[in-house]
Amino acid sequence: MEKENSLRVRVWRGSESGYWTEYAVVARDNQTVLDVVTEIQRKHEPSLAYRFACRVGVCGSCAMTVNGQPRWTCRTHVKKVAHDGQLAIEPLRNLPHIKDLVCDLEPFIDTWQRAGAIFQGQSTRSDPPQKVDPGSKPRKQADSALQCINCAVCYSACDVVHWNRRYLGPAALNRVWTLLNDERHSEQEETFNKAFSRDGCSSCHSHGNCTRFCPVELSPASSIAGLKKMAFSGPQARLAHE
Amino acid sequence: MNEQTLFVVQRISAAILAPMVLVHLGLILIAVEGGLSAEEILSRTRDNVGWTLFYGLFVVSAAIHAPIGIRNILREWTRLGWKAIDGLAMLVCVILLVLGMSAVIAVF
Ligand code: SF4
Numbered sequence: 078m079e080k081e082n083s084l085r086v087r088v089w090r091g092s093e094s095g096y097w098t099e100y101a102v103v104a105r106d107n108q109t110v111l112d113v114v115t116e117i118q119r120k121h122e123p124s125l126a127y128r129f130a131c132r133v134g135v136c137g138s139c140a141m142t143v144n145g146q147p148r149w150t151c152r153t154h155v156k157k158v159a160h161d162g163q164l165a166i167e168p169l170r171n172l173p174h175i176k177d178l179v180c181d182l183e184p185f186i187d188t189w190q191r192a193g194a195i196f197q198g199q200s201t202r203s204d205p206p207q208k209v210d211p212g213s214k215p216r217k218q219a220d221s222a223l224q225c226i227n228c229a230v231c232y233s234a235c236d237v238v239h240w241n242r243r244y245l246g247p248a249a250l251n252r253v254w255t256l257l258n259d260e261r262h263s264e265q266e267e268t269f270n271k272a273f274s275r276d277g278c279s280s281c282h283s284h285g286n287c288t289r290f291c292p293v294e295l296s297p298a299s300s301i302a303g304l305k306k307m308a309f310s311g312p313q314a315r316l317a318h319e
Numbered sequence: 320m321n322e323q324t325l326f327v328v329q330r331i332s333a334a335i336l337a338p339m340v341l342v343h344l345g346l347i348l349i350a351v352e353g354g355l356s357a358e359e360i361l362s363r364t365r366d367n368v369g370w371t372l373f374y375g376l377f378v379v380s381a382a383i384h385a386p387i388g389i390r391n392i393l394r395e396w397t398r399l400g401w402k403a404i405d406g407l408a409m410l411v412c413v414i415l416l417v418l419g420m421s422a423v424i425a426v427f
């Protein structure tokens with residue numbers, strides 16, 4: 078009886094080299110993976126390092142690899158991912174591991190800089206707010222790529238990032254797509270050129286792991302496909318046409 | 320050539336190659352019916368400007384298309400730097416061009 082009510086949870090301890098430790102955690106009806114990690118840290122292993130902040134799927138800081146797949150742990154129910162009451166929890170793939178479940182996000186943040194995924198406006202505070210037609214095609218295209226929570230789940234899911242750590246990756250390129258569809262963004266050319274730099278969007282294999290795992294259901298793969306199409310037209314052309 | 324141009328060129332060469340490969344395969348099937356000898360082949364290809372142009376374009380497209388793909392594979396699967404990768408891709412391009420073109424010229 079006791080067995081049925083407990084989960085067998087293996088947790089990665091250490092950094093790049095380390096070991097698995099197994100814990101028995103009480104199984105509950107409503108329980109997220111983050112709840113499980115927190116319970117382990119509070120009751121079994123006070124030195125366990127992990128990250129979280131909001132616990133409601135907003136901040137993007139709690140991503141880990143759960144049974145081999147990247148997840149936002151605060152919104153992932155154990156029932157959805159456990160196999161026979163077992164969980165294996167380790168840090169995200171494709172990022173340096175600092176301690177236990179904590180990754181160094183610097184390479185990920187760095188991709189945003191390198192991809193030119195930074196908004197640059199032209200107007201000053203004395204100008205009236207620029208109007209964007211909500212029905213325009215670029216605005217609608219940007220729409221489906223907004224609301225990224227920077228969780229790095231897609232970055233961890235991407236095999237091309239795994240093979241080539243210089244690849245800009247799905248999250249930064251998804252952001253670039255929103256900027257190249259944003260008429261207020263003044264550095265269209267610069268952003269476009271950065272997205273098409275070496276190890277940029279043309280390295281994407283379109284296999285869609287990023288889209289499959291993005292917890293907020295964005296589709297970086299579609300955004301990157303849009304960027305690739307821009308290879309034929311250039312950046313401004315699209316905004317000018319529509 | 321920058322990445323954008325390479326990307327476009329690889330797509331265009333693919334679009335050219337796709338129908339050509341089908342014609343090429345069809346040609347092989349038809350040509351080998353009833354056996355195949357060197358004279359037979361040459362009798363069909365000698366002085367045939369159409370096929371020479373066809374295979375000339377085929378070779379050029381393949382020599383452009385393949386090295387760009389190989390370049391990507393080398394970037395993903397080896398630790399070589401861009402200089403070495405671009406050098407190797409260029410080498411593959413030259414080899415394909417020389418081998419392909421000498422074959423086209425030989426049967427013309
Ligand atoms: S579609 Fe592109 S960015 Fe997304 S996981 Fe695949 S290779 Fe990575």
Ligand code: SF4
Nearest residue numbers: 225226228229231291
């Ligand atoms: S695109 Fe999705 S998976 Fe990638 S960082 Fe943003 S929210 Fe996370």
Ligand code: FES
Nearest residue numbers: 132136137139151
């Ligand atoms: S803790 Fe903020 S998204 Fe999970």
